[in-house]
Amino acid sequence: MAIVNLKEKVIQIKIVYYGPGRSGKTTNLEYIFNRLQSQKEQNTSKLVSIDTKGDRTLFFDFFPVNLGKINGFDLKLQLYTTPGQVKYESTRRLVLKGVDGIVFVADSLSSRQDANIDSFENLKNNLSYHNISISDVKMIFQWNKRDLQEQNIPLTDIEQMEASLNSELQTQSFPASAVSGTNVFKTVNYIAKQTVEKVIDMSVVNQKQRPN
């Protein structure tokens, strides 16, 4: 659930990038961070990568983005990644606590399709641990590493990824390449918009405007 601080007039929204190990979650955040860094009005904040070994996330990455004001409230987006490696189950659970929106980063490599499916099942289990149903949160899919097609590396067809991961939810999805940045901002913008709309709908920002 988003945190609404009435006194300081701040709304904090939590977006989590979930998916199997090495699917490109950290690379998404790094790309967003680097791009925003080069825009003056954004960030004095840092991309915090807590505990990494090589390029493997052992705990999580975190990055706050200011989205400006809405109805006098400062809107703050908090972007997190989870560690995809199977053994970091308790950390994934912890990071999901209070989630408002999820980007499921699936790996397009054919050899990782089973890992995508396992990770999606794992996501559902971990949400139910927090008593959240997957239909309660805003969620989108990113079919990452599509750039590898150019190198003739075997990839899972998008239709097949849709069928095995998105047939139930039928939610928005984007093919992407986190290394080159293709659709990285499209992904984050879409989930941010969806999540913000939901939170604003439910929040006191609206209620405050209603006459008694």
Ligand SMILES: Nc1nc2c(ncn2[C@@H]2O[C@H](COP(=O)(O)OP(=O)(O)OP(=O)(O)O)[C@@H](O)[C@H]2O)c(=O)[nH]1
């Ligand atoms: N070709 C290609 N490589 C990618 C893409 N996205 C990520 N990678 C590479 O895949 C590897 C793993 O990327 P990460 O972003 O560290 O993966 P992760 O999902 O954070 O992995 P964990 O932290 O272990 O869960 C790195 O070597 C990235 O450069 C992509 O879109 N295309």
Ligand SMILES: [Mg+2]
């Ligand atoms: Mg990572």
